[in-house]
Amino acid sequence: MSTNKESVTTVTSICTVILRELRTEKGFHQAQVADWIAKTPSTWTRIESGKAPMQFETFVRVCRGFQVWPSVVMQAAERYENYLSQHGWAIMTGELPNSEDDLLAFAQQYWGSPGCRNAQLSRWSQLPVLNGPQWSNEGRYLVSAPFEFATTPGFRELQLSAVEIQGRGF
Numbered sequence: 001m002s003t004n005k006e007s008v009t010t011v012t013s014i015c016t017v018i019l020r021e022l023r024t025e026k027g028f029h030q031a032q033v034a035d036w037i038a039k040t041p042s043t044w045t046r047i048e049s050g051k052a053p054m055q056f057e058t059f060v061r062v063c064r065g066f067q068v069w070p071s072v073v074m075q076a077a078e079r080y081e082n083y084l085s086q087h088g089w090a091i092m093t094g095e096l097p098n099s100e101d102d103l104l105a106f107a108q109q110y111w112g113s114p115g116c117r118n119a120q121l122s123r124w125s126q127l128p129v130l131n132g133p134q135w136s137n138e139g140r141y142l143v144s145a146p147f148e149f150a151t152t153p154g155f156r157e158l159q160l161s162a163v164e165i166q167g168r169g170f
Contacts, residue, residue, distance in 0.1 A: 006089070007087075007088065007089045007090070007102040008091075008096065008100065008101070008102055009084065009089060009096070009104070010091065010092045010094070010095070010103075012095075013096070013101050013103045013104050014080050014103065015059065015073060015074070016047070016050055016104070017080075017104070017107045017144075017147070018077060018080070019066075021144050021146060022073075025128055025129060028065075030044050030048065031044075033065060036064070036065035037058050037061045037065075039058075049104070049108065059073075072130060076132070079133055080133060080144075083132075083133040083141060083151075084103070087151040089102075089103075103150055106149055107149070109149070110145060110146045110150075113162070114159070114162040114164040115158060116145065116159060118162055118164060126144070127142045127143065128144075129144040132147070133147070145159075
């Protein structure tokens with residue numbers, strides 16, 4: 001992850017983060033997504049984490065599995081690309097080594113944070129990934145958590161230092 005240089009990511013990584021967030025919002029397991037693309041769960045896990053490339057056909061199949069048009073995901077990706085650009089990020093259209101992709105690194109760090117695990121207990125209170133980013137009446141952007149984690153140091157600190165809440169038994 002960048003500290004002294006411009007943060008960098010790719011359009012594909014933005015789409016990958018959106019699909020990961022969409023999967024958890026809809027409550028699907030990685031194995032279900034793997035079935036849609038006729039791959040093993042470990043293959044989808046590698047794609048979702050950015051360790052394996054996502055082919056266009058895979059992208060379309062996953063979108064269709066979520067019952068979302070690929071164009072809707074791409075429109076959201078364009079909005080997040082604009083949001084990241086406004087926060088000083090460089091967005092590459094070509095391939096970028098996984099080790100140099102700051103968005104994927106931040107997203108993995110967010111997904112492993114206590115704040116993320118707490119948020120998964122109350123998903124209803126979060127902005128759906130396909131609806132963001134939005135400009136709020138309070139004069140700030142509302143964005144999906146991995147993107148806010150990547151661009152807002154205060155939010156990042158809050159997520160990393162959160163005390164994990166134990167799951168509720170309903």
